[in-house]
Amino acid sequence: TQIMSRGLPKQKPIEGVKQVIVVASGKGGVGKSTTAVNLALALAANDSSKAIGLLDVDVYGPSIPKMMNLKGNPELSQSNLMRPLLNYGIACMSMGFLVEETAPVVWRGLMVMSAVEKLLRQVDWGQLDYLVVDMPPGTGDVQLSVSQNIPISGAVIVSTPQDIALMDAHKGAEMFRKVHVPVLGLVQNMSVFQCPKCKHKTHIFGADGARRLARTLDLDVLGDIPLHLDIREASDTGQPIVFSQPGSDEVEETGLEDSIN
Numbered sequence: 001t002q003i004m005s006r007g008l009p010k011q012k013p014i015e016g017v018k019q020v021i022v023v024a025s026g027k028g029g030v031g032k033s034t035t036a037v038n039l040a041l042a043l044a045a046n047d048s049s050k051a052i053g054l055l056d057v058d059v060y061g062p063s064i065p066k067m068m069n070l071k072g073n074p075e076l077s078q079s080n081l082m083r084p085l086l087n088y089g090i091a092c093m094s095m096g097f098l099v100e101e102t103a104p105v106v107w108r109g110l111m112v113m114s115a116v117e118k119l120l121r122q123v124d125w126g127q128l129d130y131l132v133v134d135m136p137p138g139t140g141d142v143q144l145s146v147s148q149n150i151p152i153s154g155a156v157i158v159s160t161p162q163d164i165a166l167m168d169a170h171k172g173a174e175m176f177r178k179v180h181v182p183v184l185g186l187v188q189n190m191s192v193f194q195c196p197k198c199k200h201k202t203h204i205f206g207a208d209g210a211r212r213l214a215r216t217l218d219l220d221v222l223g224d225i226p227l228h229l230d231i232r233e234a235s236d237t238g239q240p241i242v243f244s245q246p247g248s249d250e251v252e253e254t255g256l257e258d259s260i261n
């Protein structure tokens with residue numbers, strides 16, 4: 001897919017960043033962060049000359065620190081910008097680096113917006129070819145504000161094949177269309193579980209829901225990811241599957257790497 005940036009008048013690019021890809025979902029827990037992390041790693045693996053960043057604006061439930069095995073306070077640059085933390089060659093920034101891991105984020109709307117503003121504007125990314133942004137789930141203030149403040153090359157929407165997740169994914173896709181962000185396509189996650197013992201395949205959340213939704217919305221299915229223990233373990237141990245098992249069936253099956261470029 002050839003990705004084009006479309007600017008709205010209020011939008012200002014993030015300094016040094018060429019393309020922004022947001023990863024969004026209607027519902028929480030469908031694998032949005034897992035997709036964002038592995039997409040960033042896949043983009044880096046696909047072309048080592050490209051500089052990739054990962055920005056976690058899921059301020060209520062930041063997952064990137066754990067998934068990317070990163071912790072700590074970002075240093076400040078001379079111009080008082082936060083320096084991203086680096087792992088697996090990916091520059092990362094997350095609210096999780098700025099607040100205690102177990103501290104609940106109990107913020108009013110304005111505080112959330114100012115935190116998002118900081119994450120968008122006060123990070124020294126250097127030069128990036130792609131910045132992958134892990135959005136919060138849903139279609140609220142944060143999603144709107146990100147979409148209206150920076151030019152976004154495209155949105156990837158993640159859903160399980162379950163009706164309730166699809167309904168919310170549909171709303172997500174409509175929201176991006178309203179704010180003129182091109183939707184690159186849908187990723188269907190947790191579509192099938194294969195019993196490691198008897199090899200029987202079960203469609204725990206349904207089989208082809210995201211494919212049907214993609215047809216309805218005239219969108220591509222960018223990848224289809226099975227529900228697999230290795231994916232969960234890889235995320236939980238901070239060694240994302242694209243990094244730790246690059247040749248595995250689970251990674252091959254996603255097709256993510258090929259479809260974005």
Ligand code: ADP
Pocket residue numbers: 025027028029030031032033034035063137189190225226227228229231232233235236
């Ligand atoms: P979201 O960002 O949508 O809230 P996450 O990416 O945090 O979702 O995923 C929720 C949980 O499900 C995590 O523990 C993650 O490791 C796990 N998970 C996500 N996708 C898969 C998958 N395909 N197979 C197994 N576990 C998965």
